[in-house]
Amino acid sequence: MTRQAIIDATLPDGSRADVVIDGERVVEVGPGVGAAVEARVEAAGGLLLPAYIDTHIHLDKVLIRDQLVEHDGTLRGAIEAIHAAKRAYTVDDVRRRAAEVIRCSVLTGTTRLRSHVDVDTVGGLVPIEGVLAAARDCAGIAEVRTIAFPQEGILRDPGTAELMVAAMEAGADVVGGMPHWEQGEDDQREHVRWCFELARRFDADVDMHVDETDDGSVRTLAMVVDETERTGWQGRVTVGHVCALSAADDDYAARVIAGCAGAGIVVVSNPVTNLVLQGRGDHGLVRRGTTRVRELLAAGVGVAFGQDCVQDGFYPFGRGDLLEVALVSAHAAQLTTGAELRQALAAVTTVPATAWRLGDSYGVSAGARADLQLYAAAGWPEVLRLQDPPRAVWFRGRTVARTTVQRELLG
Ligand SMILES: [Zn+2]
Structure with missing residues (x-):
């Protein structure tokens, strides 16, 4: 499995960082660590939680x-x-x-x-x-x-x-x-x-x-x-x-x-x-x-x-x-x-x-199994309030689910 990176996510502790996954595991967490990785998901500040x-x-x-x-x-x-x-x-x-x-x-x-x-x-x-x-x-x-x-x-x-x-x-x-x-x-x-x-x-x-x-x-x-x-x-x-x-x-x-x-x-x-x-x-x-x-x-x-x-x-x-x-x-x-x-x-x-x-082996940290989920909202209180599903879900480092929410206000 190739290396992949989640770029500029908000972590559970509120800090912003990239998360690099290699195979089943998270291998690196920190600002800019995903810059050289080819397969990337842009988190744009969205909240990244352990699944x-x-x-x-x-x-x-x-x-x-x-x-x-x-x-x-x-x-x-x-x-x-x-x-x-x-x-x-x-x-x-x-x-x-x-x-x-x-x-x-x-x-x-x-x-x-x-x-x-x-x-x-x-x-x-x-x-x-x-x-x-x-x-x-x-x-x-x-x-x-x-x-x-x-x-x-x-x-x-x-x-x-x-x-x-x-x-x-x-x-x-x-x-x-x-x-x-x-x-x-x-x-x-x-x-x-x-x-x-x-x-x-x-x-x-x-x-x-x-x-x-x-x-x-x-x-x-x-x-x-x-x-x-x-x-x-x-x-x-x-x-x-x-x-x-x-x-x-x-x-x-x-x-x-x-x-x-x-x-x-x-x-x-x-x-x-x-x-x-x-x-x-x-x-x-x-x-x-x-x-x-x-x-x-x-x-x-x-x-x-x-x-x-x-x-x-x-x-x-x-x-x-x-x-x-x-x-x-x-x-x-x-x-x-x-x-x-x-x-x-x-x-x-x-x-x-x-x-x-x-x-x-659990969490958003180096060494943990890459069971993760990425939200569009930046913080847990907003994720909890808005109840939108995660944009993406990883299981053992593989993306296993993706959801797009589209809302249109007409008029
Ligand atoms: Zn019961």
Whole structure:
């Protein structure tokens, strides 16, 4: 692959520079360093970001909304509404739908996706086989990792434990979980313990759905913090949704947030889905299911934002566009100052990179893998406000997407 240069870009830190790519990697960043390179893209001061990482999406479920019966809009309603569709999945059907959303994601600047994939006795291993096939189909434009996700519980869905092992053997990268879905605290604790044991057996990271409920008395986040410390899995654990924390008492919240910070746990908030899903039984003041983002950030916990759902039983919208996710999430979490807007950017870039343990291979810096995206606007607040897609997207140093926006005001 030839060398190429992006000329006069605004970098995430606000400085202006050229960026030289050689093969898969960024090799030089600095004013004028691209002058001698023949293949050039003129950035004209546009913002150059590392490509987004969507670290919480459900690719097996995407684009099935039209097949489902209408339900009451709750998490339980959505899970049950999906059963019939899940029973009828074929590997090819999952593969085709997942690939479509991966391609949409790339067009809007995401080149890494980590998908939870249902593993249970309803769909068996069909969803994981379909998503793994889509990941292979799309390996030239994006890197997709998978999480074996026991959507129906483990203890309450006998047979799932064996399927979870089989999913890890089939190539799933990360062990998922959904402890709050079990009946009673003993079963929840056993669910957490069992998932960490599986993670240790496969030397895998852990990424669980945690307390996706309005019930502020549910405590599985504390169980995950305890188990992370007991097993020495610090820095290898992500928790998603964590809605109940917003309804929990302040003393518990402060304690468990400090526990997350101490154990290096990354929290993924998914406001786009949870804003429509949670608080369905409330009147007047409606709980909106967004976790305590500002308190987590203040305590030094890494907070990521994920798309979670695209046109499925849980959420009728979504297009794999993390710029949209960042904007909705900034509204939900009340992120408005300059520093807070930078945290909204980190939530779709550097924080998920931490959860993936990418280290120096992520970013707009020499040595990083050249997964990049270039915007027309010069700064992140304007990119976030205007919501125009990136002009160009690079994956492993190759340009994999380009978008031209043309608007004409007539009259
Ligand atoms: Zn989810």
